[in-house]
Each structure stands twice: as structure tokens, then as C-alpha cells.
Amino acid sequence: MGTMLKVEDLQVYYGSIHAIKGVSFEVNEGEIVTLIGANGAGKSTTLNTVGGLLKARSGRITFEDKDLHGVPANKVVAEGMALCPEGRRVFQHMTVLENLEMGAFTRSSAEAAETLEKVYGLFPRLKERYRQVAGTLSGGEQQMLAMGRALMSRPKLMMLDEPSMGLAPILVQQIFDIIVDMNRQGTTILLVEQNAQMALSIANRAYVLETGRITMSGDAKELAASEEVKKAYLGG
Numbered sequence: 001m002g003t004m005l006k007v008e009d010l011q012v013y014y015g016s017i018h019a020i021k022g023v024s025f026e027v028n029e030g031e032i033v034t035l036i037g038a039n040g041a042g043k044s045t046t047l048n049t050v051g052g053l054l055k056a057r058s059g060r061i062t063f064e065d066k067d068l069h070g071v072p073a074n075k076v077v078a079e080g081m082a083l084c085p086e087g088r089r090v091f092q093h094m095t096v097l098e099n100l101e102m103g104a105f106t107r108s109s110a111e112a113a114e115t116l117e118k119v120y121g122l123f124p125r126l127k128e129r130y131r132q133v134a135g136t137l138s139g140g141e142q143q144m145l146a147m148g149r150a151l152m153s154r155p156k157l158m159m160l161d162e163p164s165m166g167l168a169p170i171l172v173q174q175i176f177d178i179i180v181d182m183n184r185q186g187t188t189i190l191l192v193e194q195n196a197q198m199a200l201s202i203a204n205r206a207y208v209l210e211t212g213r214i215t216m217s218g219d220a221k222e223l224a225a226s227e228e229v230k231k232a233y234l235g236g
Helices: 041-048 073-079 096-103 109-122 124-128 141-151 169-184 196-202 220-225 227-233
Strands: 004-016 017-028 030-037 058-063 081-084 157-161 188-192 205-210 211-217
Touching: 004 041, 004 188, 017 041, 017 188, 017 211, 030 041, 030 169, 030 196, 041 081, 041 157, 041 227, 058 096, 073 081, 073 227, 081 141, 096 109, 096 141, 109 124, 109 141, 109 157, 109 169, 141 157, 141 169, 157 211, 169 196, 196 220, 196 227, 205 227, 211 220, 220 227
Parallel strands: 030 188, 030 205, 081 157, 157 188
Antiparallel strands: 004 017, 004 058, 205 211
């Protein structure tokens, strides 16, 4: 298992606010790696910077040995990384199928057609509702659509930002089962998640982010058993 993504000493500012303070982590091919932490810890900022939506002041982002520092988001997608954003951000007035097609903008029509069938295999509900306008879907269905749209670019690495946010517990389980399926089918996963318990239950490794710094890292099961993590994030 080679290192797919390597982030070194990332420094990100919002104006004069120092949001990310020297974050370093890596994701190996085939893994599920999770970043956990409280609200405002810098999890989404980290993902958005890796995905090219925000620019780091300094640091290094390497994906499959290519330097991605300062590379714009559309080029990051073309390299094989996709971000499923916090809050889903589906195109509300477009149909399910049109949303999915938007995800395949870096791919040929033949590749898009082939990938669409795989996405429908993972998300049968989307196939049932392909003509439905996305804004009329339930929250869980919109989350499936956002994940399916990201998969349409055929990413080697999928970054998921708070996929369980605002969902009923039964749907949270369903979404996490699908994340595990995506990983089994060959997609490496970098997961940012408020629900630390669920995230640690499916991840191989984890990093704990606190106010812009990584304070703990290691095997996900070991972190889930740690008293410090239990107290801070698992209600233990």
C-alpha cells in the first residue's frame, strides 16, 4: 500500500485568522482515513484546501507524487480526487441524472455511461428517481446524490465532508454502509465527520484535529478505545 495523499505542514489563513496550523497527515491507497474533531477545529478547511477550493499560505500537498499546492479544484478532480462537500450542495433545480452528469465533466461520454451504472448499483434510489428534481429529494437522498455525483469523476481518492450531518440515525447507518462499499470497490476514502463513533468504527486510521492542529493520530480502533478520545468525542 503506497502513500496516495501526503499533506505536510499545511498553514491556512482566513484573512488574519490562522485556521490551520501546521497540519500533516497521509492517506495510503485502499484505506479509509478519518479526521475527527469538534466544530471549528479546521476539518472542513483542511479538506477544502486539499481539494483546491482554498489556497494554503504554505505547506505541501502531494497526490500520487504530484505537487498539488495551489492547483485549482477542477484540475485536482482531473488528477483523481473528488470532494463531496459539507451540506451536499446538489444542483437544486436540476434532475438527479443532470446532477450526476455534472460530476463526470472530466470524463468521456463512454466513461460517464459506464460509471453511471456503477453509481446506480451503489445507490438504487437514485436510479428510481433519475428524472426527479434534486431539490425535492429528502436529505438522505440528496446526500446519496452528492456522493454519487463525486463518484462520477471516477476518483481514486474520495473526500467526504460531514456525510451524516442532519440525517436520521437509520440513514446515517445506510450512508456509512455505502462508504464501506465504495472503499471495498477500490475507492480510497478521506472522511471528515462530526459523528466520531461512526467514523472510527469504519476507518483504518484516524487523526484528531483541535483548533487547527493534529493532537492525536493512530489506528482507528485504538483511538476509539482511548480514554481521552472517549471523553472528548464519544460521550464516554
